[in-house]
Amino acid sequence: MPLKFFLKLYARLAGLTALVILLCLVLFVGINSVRSQFWHEHFTQSLMRWLASSPAPERQYHWLSSRNGFQVSDAREMSLSAVVRERLGYGQVVAIESSLGYRFLVTGLHGEVIQFRATQPYRDTAIASAQILQVHLDAAGPEDRDEAVAKLAEGLNLGVLRIQGSAALPDDEVLERVFSQGAAFYTDNGEGRVLVQLSDGELVQVSLPAPFNPWAWPVILLLLVVSGSVLALALLFVLRGLDSNLRKVESVAVRIARGEMGARVEAGEGTTVSRLAAAFNSMAEHIQRLVNVQREMIHAVSHELRTPVARIRFGVQMIEDCESQEALQRQLDGIDGDIQELDELIDEILTYARLEQGGPVFSLEEASVTDIVRQVVSEQQLLRPAISIEDEIDEVTEHIGMADVEPRYIHRAIQNLVGNAGRYATSKVLVRCHIDEDHCRVDVEDDGPGIPEDEWEKVFTAFSRLDDSRTRTSGGYGLGLSIVRRILYWHNGQAFVSRSDSLGGARFSLVWPRKKPLEPSL
Numbered sequence: 001m002p003l004k005f006f007l008k009l010y011a012r013l014a015g016l017t018a019l020v021i022l023l024c025l026v027l028f029v030g031i032n033s034v035r036s037q038f039w040h041e042h043f044t045q046s047l048m049r050w051l052a053s054s055p056a057p058e059r060q061y062h063w064l065s066s067r068n069g070f071q072v073s074d075a076r077e078m079s080l081s082a083v084v085r086e087r088l089g090y091g092q093v094v095a096i097e098s099s100l101g102y103r104f105l106v107t108g109l110h111g112e113v114i115q116f117r118a119t120q121p122y123r124d125t126a127i128a129s130a131q132i133l134q135v136h137l138d139a140a141g142p143e144d145r146d147e148a149v150a151k152l153a154e155g156l157n158l159g160v161l162r163i164q165g166s167a168a169l170p171d172d173e174v175l176e177r178v179f180s181q182g183a184a185f186y187t188d189n190g191e192g193r194v195l196v197q198l199s200d201g202e203l204v205q206v207s208l209p210a211p212f213n214p215w216a217w218p219v220i221l222l223l224l225v226v227s228g229s230v231l232a233l234a235l236l237f238v239l240r241g242l243d244s245n246l247r248k249v250e251s252v253a254v255r256i257a258r259g260e261m262g263a264r265v266e267a268g269e270g271t272t273v274s275r276l277a278a279a280f281n282s283m284a285e286h287i288q289r290l291v292n293v294q295r296e297m298i299h300a301v302s303h304e305l306r307t308p309v310a311r312i313r314f315g316v317q318m319i320e321d322c323e324s325q326e327a328l329q330r331q332l333d334g335i336d337g338d339i340q341e342l343d344e345l346i347d348e349i350l351t352y353a354r355l356e357q358g359g360p361v362f363s364l365e366e367a368s369v370t371d372i373v374r375q376v377v378s379e380q381q382l383l384r385p386a387i388s389i390e391d392e393i394d395e396v397t398e399h400i401g402m403a404d405v406e407p408r409y410i411h412r413a414i415q416n417l418v419g420n421a422g423r424y425a426t427s428k429v430l431v432r433c434h435i436d437e438d439h440c441r442v443d444v445e446d447d448g449p450g451i452p453e454d455e456w457e458k459v460f461t462a463f464s465r466l467d468d469s470r471t472r473t474s475g476g477y478g479l480g481l482s483i484v485r486r487i488l489y490w491h492n493g494q495a496f497v498s499r500s501d502s503l504g505g506a507r508f509s510l511v512w513p514r515k516k517p518l519e520p521s522l
Helices: 003-043 045-053 063-068 082-089 121-140 145-156 172-181 217-257 274-321 325-356 369-383 395-399 407-424 480-490
Strands: 070-073 094-098 101-107 113-118 159-162 183-188 191-197 203-207 365-368 388-393 402-405 428-435 439-446 494-499 506-513
Touching (some): 003 094, 003 101, 003 121, 003 217, 045 145, 082 101, 101 121, 113 121, 121 145, 121 183, 172 183, 172 191, 217 274, 274 325, 365 369, 365 407, 369 388, 369 428, 395 428, 407 480, 407 506, 480 494
Parallel strands (some): 388 428
Antiparallel strands (some): 070 113, 094 101, 159 203, 183 191, 428 439, 494 506
16 A cells, blocks of 8 residues: 555544543543542641631631641631632532642631641641641640540541650651751651650651542543543444445445446545545446447447358359359459458457457567657558658657557557558658657648547547548458557557648547556556
8 A cells, every 4th residue: 555545544543642642631630630629628627627626716726827827717808709608608628729829718616717828738737737736735744645646636637656766766857857846747658747846855746648649540540441442432433434435345346246337436535445446446447348348349240240241151152153263263252352351350359359358468678669660651651652651750759769668569559540541641641750758659640531520539439430531431440549549558658639730631649658657557
């Protein structure tokens, strides 16, 4: 198949792949947007509900305002959407993402809206929870610390561990931050940890769940399922279209096999089998033409054979009544002439059939077209001395007279034209030959009556004869010009007729490529 077909196929696959990637990207962003909001609301829910359940949190936790942006605001002073207000009315924790991070909102005991701002929600929420725990443990005292730890761990939904030995301590850098700041956030195996130091010097470790992971395996699995489904559906669509088009070709093939020679495939442009459909239609047209030619040939041959056979039968009957040797000889000569005519007709029919039904195996070789033209002119001049048959070859053609041809068939084509012109010419036949770098052209002109323009295409039809001066009385079987056209076809050229400007009669022209042509498509 040509490169263009593969490029088109690859372009479609690339476009489909890009579409699937874009779809997966949109799904990934959309799903993670919903997951992120749900995760952040769930992650901060324990902290926000602890704050909401505390009486007067703005006074109890006023120190969070300077550290983590904790503040209490009246709902009427905040610009909130109707959906957010409705959710707050149900007592839900609402996370609102902004360019500066997140705002977490919840309704307090007296209907006020508690707002917690966090530039880094995971870290800030962990530190705020640890600092609340630190304040309450300091207030509880050493003897009630275990009970306070259990209560705070349950209320804030945290893992709380009192450090009892050096084995549970983090690295020195974290310890330095704890001793200087009172609390330090760090990660351990992907999970957040906050180490706080109580007023009596005891260290308490606060553990948090893993942070939000956009590449969670359910999301990846969903994207794989979606991309696989889209590719499978696209492949199914392509295969269904291909199967539909192939079924059209199969249906037409069955119709042709039943004798409907005019059936053709209608695959349309740009489909995957459009080239196959075009080739199939071309083949069907060729087969139809061959069948028509065969029918016409059988009809024409039966008509052409009838006359000489009838004359032979009549001659045989006349032999019985011949009384002299001279009369007998005349009948035998007539029969011999009729047999010779049958032999020539059969030779013409076989040549035409061989050229029409696939053509001979051409062995193109470099030969001199000018020499072939001169040879034909010389031979025809000897056969028709009563008229003048001349050739006209320019200097450029003389210099580059070689071309890739099948010499025997090109000789036959030019000979048929010159012989045909000689039968109808009044006094002169002119054969012009012109060759350039790309093409060869041979024009055969005569000064005869010419051919009407509306009959120019008909003269190349097998067994056709015109009704004017070019009648069957001039000889021939109506196959010569058909043979010429088929010879030029297999040379990837053309044969056509026009009117001679110089002599006034008909002008037959042969044009074909100078170099070896590509194999013609049927």
